[in-house]
Amino acid sequence: MKICVVGAGYVGLVAALSFAKYKNDVICVDKDIKKVKQLNKGIPTIYEEGLEPLLNKCLKKKYILFTDNINKAISLSDVIMIAVGTPTKPDWSVDISQVVDASVEISKEIDKYKVIIIKSTVPVGTHEVVENLLLKNGVDRNNFDVVSNPEFLREGRALNDFLHGDRMVIGCKSEKAQKVMDELYSPFKTKIINTNPPTAELIKYASNALLATKISFINEMANLCSKVDANIDTLSYGLGLDSRISPEFLRAGIGYGGSCFPKDTKALVNIGEKYGCEFNIIRSTIKVNENQRLKPVEILLDHYNKIEGKTISLLGLTFKPGTDDIRDAPSLFIIDELLQMGARIRCYDPMVSEEIKSLFPNITYCDSIEDTVRDSYCTIICTELDEFFKMDLESIAKKMKKRVLIDGRNMIDIEEARKSGFSYYYSIGNGSFENNK
Numbered sequence: 001m002k003i004c005v006v007g008a009g010y011v012g013l014v015a016a017l018s019f020a021k022y023k024n025d026v027i028c029v030d031k032d033i034k035k036v037k038q039l040n041k042g043i044p045t046i047y048e049e050g051l052e053p054l055l056n057k058c059l060k061k062k063y064i065l066f067t068d069n070i071n072k073a074i075s076l077s078d079v080i081m082i083a084v085g086t087p088t089k090p091d092w093s094v095d096i097s098q099v100v101d102a103s104v105e106i107s108k109e110i111d112k113y114k115v116i117i118i119k120s121t122v123p124v125g126t127h128e129v130v131e132n133l134l135l136k137n138g139v140d141r142n143n144f145d146v147v148s149n150p151e152f153l154r155e156g157r158a159l160n161d162f163l164h165g166d167r168m169v170i171g172c173k174s175e176k177a178q179k180v181m182d183e184l185y186s187p188f189k190t191k192i193i194n195t196n197p198p199t200a201e202l203i204k205y206a207s208n209a210l211l212a213t214k215i216s217f218i219n220e221m222a223n224l225c226s227k228v229d230a231n232i233d234t235l236s237y238g239l240g241l242d243s244r245i246s247p248e249f250l251r252a253g254i255g256y257g258g259s260c261f262p263k264d265t266k267a268l269v270n271i272g273e274k275y276g277c278e279f280n281i282i283r284s285t286i287k288v289n290e291n292q293r294l295k296p297v298e299i300l301l302d303h304y305n306k307i308e309g310k311t312i313s314l315l316g317l318t319f320k321p322g323t324d325d326i327r328d329a330p331s332l333f334i335i336d337e338l339l340q341m342g343a344r345i346r347c348y349d350p351m352v353s354e355e356i357k358s359l360f361p362n363i364t365y366c367d368s369i370e371d372t373v374r375d376s377y378c379t380i381i382c383t384e385l386d387e388f389f390k391m392d393l394e395s396i397a398k399k400m401k402k403r404v405l406i407d408g409r410n411m412i413d414i415e416e417a418r419k420s421g422f423s424y425y426y427s428i429g430n431g432s433f434e435n436n437k
């Protein structure tokens with residue numbers, strides 16, 4: 001079975017390498033020739049633990065090839081997995097043009113039976129759009145089946161999630177394609193849910209929307225905890241012990257970011273609208289998150305009234321630890337807001353990328369925590385990186401102009417912060433103190 005993965009982004013690359021490891025015969029196509037060249041040299045285009053050695057092993061053994069020649073790749077393959085981007089448009093509708101473009105190319109190269117798998121997150125009904133497009137372009141109905149097979153991997157744990165996730169959802173209408181899917185996933189140990197394509201397409205959005213809702217819910221609880229001297233960590237622990245609730249996704253902080261939750265929550269609202277379903281809960285989830293990611297700015301304004309001309313330092317820029325991805329990270333919104341208020345910004349993230357440097361060319365990127373906080377009026381922790389757990393708080397407090405710490409990820413023990421000489425500390429529902437202004 002020869003597999004072709006279309007799109008060498010986060011999901012495409014992880015999928016292609018996972019199949020290469022077990023099936024030994026994968027072609028991964030991307031229209032971005034720079035990406036293709038870099039990957040064929042064994043240099044990953046994303047940071048993900050374990051990816052670099054796997055990439056190099058697969059290249060050395062010739063289990064995988066990267067190319068920008070989609071037509072040749074399709075004609076050689078039995079199974080084609082579409083893993084291209086599906087961004088949200090400003091009106092929250094989903095832009096499926098990358099899926100459509102890939103399908104047009106696929107339709108040119110089908111002369112024997114092939115299974116086309118939609119791995120990208122797509123609105124309900126997209127499997128039909130692809131099917132109809134292939135038929136319109138003259139592909140024989142007996143020569144293909146379209147399967148909906150959404151992906152649930154998390155960045156930072158992508159390889160493990162892809163191979164051993166909690167479940168695999170397969171939306172398939174044909175027995176012939178079902179057999180191919182069974183063989184494709186036979187080496188992976190995961191629970192498989194077989195259903196129809198619309199259900200498969202919707203499980204993906206429902207899953208992300210519910211997880212995002214848990215986060216917004218716990219963040220609203222945290223904001224109340226801050227006002228009444230209650231503790232959100234203990235509250236989350238107490239909630240999570242109820243097996244009907246589960247302890248997962250109850251970590252309060254400055255909200256969710258990343259390439260999926262912000263985009264997929266909006267997409268589900270838009271999809272709902274098309275079918276007359278309001279989705280008020282998800283609308284609120286989105287609104288709560290938009291406010292929550294700017295919580296540090298609100299706290300800063302409360303504390304200083306005016307931020308203009310003050311140096312503010314940010315620790316952590318990525319949307320979560322274990323990745324170099326900054327898509328929709330809360331840090332981006334905080335930086336943007338602070339810059340509009342005339343603040344000077346210093347920041348530190350060991351994963352800092354050229355991407356963020358080009359977004360914000362006028363802020364200072366530092367190489368260490370200690371250098372970052374120098375002369376600043378406030379330090380804001382935006383990402384819970386391991387090294388922030390271990391940092392020398394006393395030395396940091398001494399280097400700052402004003403000893404103000406906003407702990408956006410509830411990493412620092414409040415008593416430690418007090419003992420280390422901070423004059424003001426604010427966490428998200430985990431306690432705060434103010435000694436003197």
Ligand SMILES: NC(=O)c1ccc[n+]([C@@H]2O[C@H](COP(=O)([O-])OP(=O)(O)OC[C@H]3O[C@@H](n4cnc5c(N)ncnc54)[C@H](O)[C@@H]3O)[C@@H](O)[C@H]2O)c1
Binds near residue numbers: 006122
């Ligand atoms: N990133 C995640 O953690 C994650 C997890 C689960 C699901 N998803 C979903 O998977 C899909 C892909 O996400 P991603 O983060 O990997 O996207 P991405 O934007 O990182 O990558 C998409 C890749 O597809 C390539 N591409 C676009 N059109 C092409 C074409 N016609 N031919 C060849 N290559 C083409 C682009 O050049 C790019 O490299 C999205 O629908 C996303 O919602 C993402």
Ligand SMILES: O=c1ccn([C@@H]2O[C@H](COP(=O)(O)OP(=O)(O)O[C@H]3O[C@H](CO)[C@@H](O)[C@H](O)[C@H]3O)[C@@H](O)[C@H]2O)c(=O)[nH]1
Binds near residue numbers: 208253256257
């Ligand atoms: O208790 C929590 C858990 C997460 N987050 C934040 O939520 C965001 C998303 O985190 P996570 O879900 O771990 O990362 P993603 O890689 O974006 O994965 C999500 O989005 C993917 C793309 O659709 C799905 O495949 C995954 O199942 C889904 O977890 C990050 O900003 C986290 O900081 C919190 O604030 N509190």
